[in-house]
Amino acid sequence: MVFFYKMVTTPSHRQFRLGPERCAGMATGDFFRNFSGIALSNLSILRSAGSSLSSSSIKRDMSKVDSEGQLDPAAADLNGGRSGPGQGARRQTLAQVEIPAEAVRALPADFVKQRRILPLALRDGTIEIATAEPGNRQVIEDIRLLTGLEVGETEVPAGEILEKLAQCYQMTVEKMIEDLNPEGAAAAEGKNLHDIEVMANEPTVINLVNLIISEAIRDRASDIHIVPFEDTMQLRYRIDGLLQENPPPSKQLHAALISRIKIMADMNIAERYLPQDGHIQINHRGVRVDIRVGTLPTIYGEAMVLRLLEKNAKFLTAQELGLDEERTALLYGLVQKPHGLFLATGPTGSGKTTTLYSILKTVYTPEKKIVTIEDPVEYELPGVAQIPVRPTRNFTFANGLRSILRQDPDMIMVGEIRDSETAEIAIRAALTGHQVFSTLHTNDSTGAVTRLLDMGVEAFLISSSLEGVLAQRLVRRICAQCKTPAPVQPAIRERLESLGGARVEGTFYAGRGCEECRNTGYRGRIGIFELLAIDTEMKELILQKRSNAELKATAQRGMLTMHQDAIRKAVAGITSLEEILRVSSGDLLE
Numbered sequence: 001m002v003f004f005y006k007m008v009t010t011p012s013h014r015q016f017r018l019g020p021e022r023c024a025g026m027a028t029g030d031f032f033r034n035f036s037g038i039a040l041s042n043l044s045i046l047r048s049a050g051s052s053l054s055s056s057s058i059k060r061d062m063s064k065v066d067s068e069g070q071l072d073p074a075a076a077d078l079n080g081g082r083s084g085p086g087q088g089a090r091r092q093t094l095a096q097v098e099i100p101a102e103a104v105r106a107l108p109a110d111f112v113k114q115r116r117i118l119p120l121a122l123r124d125g126t127i128e129i130a131t132a133e134p135g136n137r138q139v140i141e142d143i144r145l146l147t148g149l150e151v152g153e154t155e156v157p158a159g160e161i162l163e164k165l166a167q168c169y170q171m172t173v174e175k176m177i178e179d180l181n182p183e184g185a186a187a188a189e190g191k192n193l194h195d196i197e198v199m200a201n202e203p204t205v206i207n208l209v210n211l212i213i214s215e216a217i218r219d220r221a222s223d224i225h226i227v228p229f230e231d232t233m234q235l236r237y238r239i240d241g242l243l244q245e246n247p248p249p250s251k252q253l254h255a256a257l258i259s260r261i262k263i264m265a266d267m268n269i270a271e272r273y274l275p276q277d278g279h280i281q282i283n284h285r286g287v288r289v290d291i292r293v294g295t296l297p298t299i300y301g302e303a304m305v306l307r308l309l310e311k312n313a314k315f316l317t318a319q320e321l322g323l324d325e326e327r328t329a330l331l332y333g334l335v336q337k338p339h340g341l342f343l344a345t346g347p348t349g350s351g352k353t354t355t356l357y358s359i360l361k362t363v364y365t366p367e368k369k370i371v372t373i374e375d376p377v378e379y380e381l382p383g384v385a386q387i388p389v390r391p392t393r394n395f396t397f398a399n400g401l402r403s404i405l406r407q408d409p410d411m412i413m414v415g416e417i418r419d420s421e422t423a424e425i426a427i428r429a430a431l432t433g434h435q436v437f438s439t440l441h442t443n444d445s446t447g448a449v450t451r452l453l454d455m456g457v458e459a460f461l462i463s464s465s466l467e468g469v470l471a472q473r474l475v476r477r478i479c480a481q482c483k484t485p486a487p488v489q490p491a492i493r494e495r496l497e498s499l500g501g502a503r504v505e506g507t508f509y510a511g512r513g514c515e516e517c518r519n520t521g522y523r524g525r526i527g528i529f530e531l532l533a534i535d536t537e538m539k540e541l542i543l544q545k546r547s548n549a550e551l552k553a554t555a556q557r558g559m560l561t562m563h564q565d566a567i568r569k570a571v572a573g574i575t576s577l578e579e580i581l582r583v584s585s586g587d588l589l590e
Ligand SMILES: [Zn+2]
Pocket: 479, 480, 481, 482, 483, 511, 512, 513, 514, 515, 516, 517, 518, 519, 521, 522
């Protein structure tokens, strides 16, 4: 597992990584005991300051008496070089102090660097830090959130802190980046995996977050969901369209976990009562993964969703998406006409955008100008100008599309037609010499016509512009590792036959469940499609504003329906009948 993150806005953070080994192990001696003893005694005052956040109550008494009442010369030295009662003792600076590994691990490296603080020790529910500016409420509050501990402060000159930070963090950072960077350590993959596992077993928030994200990527999750409840926290991954529960960290770690992700996403960790959006970019095995982070305050704390987008994901061909050869040929006949409207339809998460990307990728040539307008841009297409809508600035699909038309495009992809204005502009563009691609939320192919009519688009405009509609759903593929022939339950056979009219016969398969598929029996997904080519007969029916039932009846005479396609894929052992029933249980098969 090769994995590291970087903050997008502050690349300098990359040079600081958690690396406790450098500081740990060398530490010993009376000095440290004395040192932390003092810090603790100072801290008892600051602890209350940290909790009540009454700065006037922060009384900085750099006492030279440690918690056992012993005199401590080091404290005096550290706090301004006074000699006090410990006269004659060596003068010690922070550089000579050994910081225990557990203290180094307690706070994220980028956080301590940003705030110029250094964790000194963990003791009795308190984290002691060195800071040049004690009494900073924000810092105290942030540390309490990140660690769940009370905060004690010891004043140390900034220069000393920076020097010590470098000593504690930087040396191992380089090593860590080297270990984790795929270019730098191609041969060390096994070791990296081991390192990550070792790290993951350490009870630190940073490692926890890294592990959650790297596991999600490994398991091909599209989203990570973190939801707090009264005493528990829920951690789920969306894999192949379904949420799967993961063993959650304890609720005590919730605030720290959320804060850590917020730091990575450049969000405000102090704001916990309003929704926020952020963005993290990571490299995973040389692949760039963009993570869109959103928070929502619930009564038990902030819920968070991380959406993982693989920026340079491999584009699938129509056949890899699940279209057979015959229909692939029909599809490319339709989309390579010089102008017209082509629609992909289905509910959210049915893979229609992926299909359009695949089509654009295939039809793209440098002689054609392709412009897309999307919400948001999910994948980057080489050679294609991609424009995100910005509704907050009133840059919508409709007015974005108008501007695109002035850019002399040959092909336009509109992420989604949601309103009549966008529909009108898209159709007029299709009628004036452009190839227009878009998506609609409809259940089946002919439903697209009905939807456009409902939006108020004139029937003659639809009939003269619409070239084809590809309706689709995604079904999970049976896991290749644990696939086995499965007898058909009579109830399922009956249900499927009554739903779609297709005969359910032959040998069917299912997954027993194994490690490879997280015991689900499925791994990956494939599309089931119905491709409607708008021929002369269909154009006439659209012009006459016939009902969806009539359009459908006519369409089905020469078209493989989604249901028939699904049954074919079950017979071929790609998916299971149970899966088809699950996907069909909504509105697919009427
Ligand atoms: Zn399996």
